[in-house]
Amino acid sequence: MPLSETMKTLVVVIAVLALCASTGCGDDSFLFGAGGVGGSGQGGEGATTTGGAGGTTGTGGGITTGGAGGTGGGTTTGGAGGTPPCRGLLFDGTSDLVRVPDHAQLDGLAQLTVEAWVYVSSTARATILSHHQDGQTKSGFMLEHMNNKALAFRMFSGNISYADGGSVLTQIQQATWTHVAAVFDGSAIRLYLNGVLEDGSSATLSQGVIGDYAGHLHIGANAAAPEGFFNGMMDEVRISSVPRYVGPTFTPPTAPFVSDPQTIALWHFDESAGQQVLDATGLHDGTLGTTGGPEPSDPARMDVPCIVDMLP
Ligand SMILES: [Ca+2]
Numbered sequence: 001m002p003l004s005e006t007m008k009t010l011v012v013v014i015a016v017l018a019l020c021a022s023t024g025c026g027d028d029s030f031l032f033g034a035g036g037v038g039g040s041g042q043g044g045e046g047a048t049t050t051g052g053a054g055g056t057t058g059t060g061g062g063i064t065t066g067g068a069g070g071t072g073g074g075t076t077t078g079g080a081g082g083t084p085p086c087r088g089l090l091f092d093g094t095s096d097l098v099r100v101p102d103h104a105q106l107d108g109l110a111q112l113t114v115e116a117w118v119y120v121s122s123t124a125r126a127t128i129l130s131h132h133q134d135g136q137t138k139s140g141f142m143l144e145h146m147n148n149k150a151l152a153f154r155m156f157s158g159n160i161s162y163a164d165g166g167s168v169l170t171q172i173q174q175a176t177w178t179h180v181a182a183v184f185d186g187s188a189i190r191l192y193l194n195g196v197l198e199d200g201s202s203a204t205l206s207q208g209v210i211g212d213y214a215g216h217l218h219i220g221a222n223a224a225a226p227e228g229f230f231n232g233m234m235d236e237v238r239i240s241s242v243p244r245y246v247g248p249t250f251t252p253p254t255a256p257f258v259s260d261p262q263t264i265a266l267w268h269f270d271e272s273a274g275q276q277v278l279d280a281t282g283l284h285d286g287t288l289g290t291t292g293g294p295e296p297s298d299p300a301r302m303d304v305p306c307i308v309d310m311l312p
């Protein structure tokens with residue numbers, strides 16, 4: 001009879017402990033993956049050593065526990081960790097968000113790219129980035145993680161333009177880092193998962209540009225009255241004024257982005273403390289939570305794999 005998941009995990013944990021007993025694993029970092037991502041995602045049995053290795057060799061940190069390796073994973077190699085600071089934000093799925101003040105650069109866009117590295121911890125529909133108030137039809141844009149598909153991107157200009165994967169039911173794999181991107185080139189919206197086109201839907205804006213939304217931009221929640229809270233981690237969130245990705249595939253970024261003239265906003269989330277998240281352009285610094293003070297809606301700062309180390 002097949003072993004239950006619980007039993008598999010138990011067996012793997014026992015195996016790890018046995019390995020530790022025979023070879024000496026040092027401290028708890030082996031089990032709890034203090035360094036590196038420590039292996040995650042779906043994989044075959046016997047991948048524990050691959051997943052666990054991140055815990056012993058990583059230096060840059062990562063919150064994935066060694067237990068994730070125990071579930072049989074190893075799609076992301078744990079390990080080197082990279083050069084600090086390699087930090088991201090952990091959103092609790094309940095109230096956490098980053099708030100960025102409205103700015104003229106965020107309005108009136110005729111083309112754009114919205115992208116991020118995400119680590120999804122729940123299948124629930126949730127907002128990745130929103131400069132839009134739910135229910136309005138004339139202004140703003142938002143990128144969501146969907147509960148039954150991977151992504152949805154919506155733009156509002158008096159009409160609603162969107163792409164949501166259509167009949168494609170790909171979902172973002174949980175507990176692994178995934179690059180997500182939504183591109184609007186003036187005539188079509190394209191959604192990409194790890195550099196692979198998931199949906200290309202023709203789209204037009206009735207006003208010619210995305211309508212002016214006067215509220216905050218939120219990362220990790222819908223704007224205005226916050227809702228749709230993201231559950232998981234994010235890093236390297238970028239908004240660009242151009243369609244960054246055109247074809248059916250592209251190579252996901254292999255290093256942190258560098259601000260260029262087409263960059264509207266770029267948040268590395270590399271700060272070690274405080275309430276601010278800095279925008280590389282200097283124009284769109286954000287705040288943890290709904291105010292500038294410490295509060296439950298503040299996302300937590302986490303050590304994460306450096307982007308360059310996320311890739312297989
Ligand atoms: Ca970062």
Ligand SMILES: [Ca+2]
Nearest residue numbers: 288289291293
């Ligand atoms: Ca705050």
